[in-house]
Amino acid sequence: MTIPTAPAMTAEILLSETGTSWIKTSTVLRKLQQDVPPATHAGSSTGISPGESLSFDAEWLNVVEQRILASLPPEGYSVKGDTAWLQPDVASAALDFFKRTSTALPSEPYIYSSQAGDLVAEFPVTHGKMTCIISSKFVLVFAVVNDEVVQKKLLRTPTSLDSIRSEIQAVTQLLNAGTNGKVGSKR
Amino acid sequence: MAKWVPNAEEVGPGETVGRRLFDQPSLVGATDQKAALRSLDYRNFEDDREVSLDRLGKGNPEKAVMRYLTPRAEAAGRARKPSRTFDGWTAITVKKLAEHKGMKLTIAASPIVGQNPAEDADKDISANKFHCHVSGPDGSEPYFLALHLQMLFERHGTLEMSPNSSPPSLLKKALLGIIGIFMRLAEKSR
Numbered sequence: 298m299t300i301p302t303a304p305a306m307t308a309e310i311l312l313s314e315t316g317t318s319w320i321k322t323s324t325v326l327r328k329l330q331q332d333v334p335p336a337t338h339a340g341s342s343t344g345i346s347p348g349e350s351l352s353f354d355a356e357w358l359n360v361v362e363q364r365i366l367a368s369l370p371p372e373g374y375s376v377k378g379d380t381a382w383l384q385p386d387v388a389s390a391a392l393d394f395f396k397r398t399s400t401a402l403p404s405e406p407y408i409y410s411s412q413a414g415d416l417v418a419e420f421p422v423t424h425g426k427m428t429c430i431i432s433s434k435f436v437l438v439f440a441v442v443n444d445e446v447v448q449k450k451l452l453r454t455p456t457s458l459d460s461i462r463s464e465i466q467a468v469t470q471l472l473n474a475g476t477n478g479k480v481g482s483k484r
Numbered sequence: 485m486a487k488w489v490p491n492a493e494e495v496g497p498g499e500t501v502g503r504r505l506f507d508q509p510s511l512v513g514a515t516d517q518k519a520a521l522r523s524l525d526y527r528n529f530e531d532d533r534e535v536s537l538d539r540l541g542k543g544n545p546e547k548a549v550m551r552y553l554t555p556r557a558e559a560a561g562r563a564r565k566p567s568r569t570f571d572g573w574t575a576i577t578v579k580k581l582a583e584h585k586g587m588k589l590t591i592a593a594s595p596i597v598g599q600n601p602a603e604d605a606d607k608d609i610s611a612n613k614f615h616c617h618v619s620g621p622d623g624s625e626p627y628f629l630a631l632h633l634q635m636l637f638e639r640h641g642t643l644e645m646s647p648n649s650s651p652p653s654l655l656k657k658a659l660l661g662i663i664g665i666f667m668r669l670a671e672k673s674r
Contacts, residue, residue, distance in 0.1 A: 363513070364511065364513045364514035364516075364517070365511075365513065365514075366513065367511075367512065367513025367514070368511040368512050368513035368514060369513075378565055378566070379509075379566060380508065380509055380511075380527065381509040381510070381511060381512050382511070382512060383511065407517055407518075407519055407520065407523075408511065408514055408517070409508070409510065409511055409514070409525070409526075409527070410511060411526060411527060411530060412527050412530045413530065417526050417527075419520070419523065419526075421520045426520070426523075428526070428631060428634075430526075430627055430631075437625075437627050437628070437631075439628065439631040439635075441586075441635060445586075446586035446587070446632070446635075448628055448631070450625065450627075
């Protein structure tokens, strides 16, 4: 069976009565809104019943997706300058970003909209944090590891999310290693 | 004590500079989130290639200077759309900014001449003789400049309340005190 893939699409495995099948969710944000399950902090489960979904995402992903979707402005509302709402194209980019990278990120993000309209995601770690700024065109990554600044501007293209995930995973590993080293050296 | 008169040509390394803090809304769908202690909102550092600062004192922040600056900061908050409440400053020494290795930062004096020169200079709130700005190297991304500043103020900065704003609630005072203690402890542990 060929697994359908397409840029900016998300996929999840559903176990049905007849077996495993791939379901594509729409790239259209309104459709995504219907597809994201209600927010839960459910951890991993070992027994999977028919109809139950099998998730390979971080356990906080659903909650963050819900926060993003609930921050979309009402139809026709101009969000320019109002950081209480997210621009739909930025929300779409952020949903895509988190879906693809959640397990490579260090922790549940604290999210808000920048004045410029991008999504700011701050990931606290034991001795600092990593910040990502997500726009429809790029992702910025910023972290301080052992007093060294790591900063990257990663351009988004239809096929770049895998490489963005790898870059982020590398920063997360540096952060974890840096934190462990610091703790170890104090002992 | 007479108010400090800053050098209009350059900013001294021993001076304290502050970035104005304004209230920032949560996302409508994310009001259940809790910001980490010691964190400063990135939006407070978003600007352009040059980020505006106030010179708060020749050494430590001076109350007379902050009294002069407060109506200007409050007016700046009111001028925003939607309007914002001025919540004081996050303050740091120029030396700490200048010695930062992650990005070369340049701090320059840039006093603002008022639009009503006939008025008493201190009463003209369009003027700011304590204004300065910080910039990164040529061609640096404003996003990264803001992120560097956010990190530096979080790690090395203090919080300064406006001396002539309405008295903060006990809860707000307690919270600011706790955050200040954490910031100092974090600074000492480095």
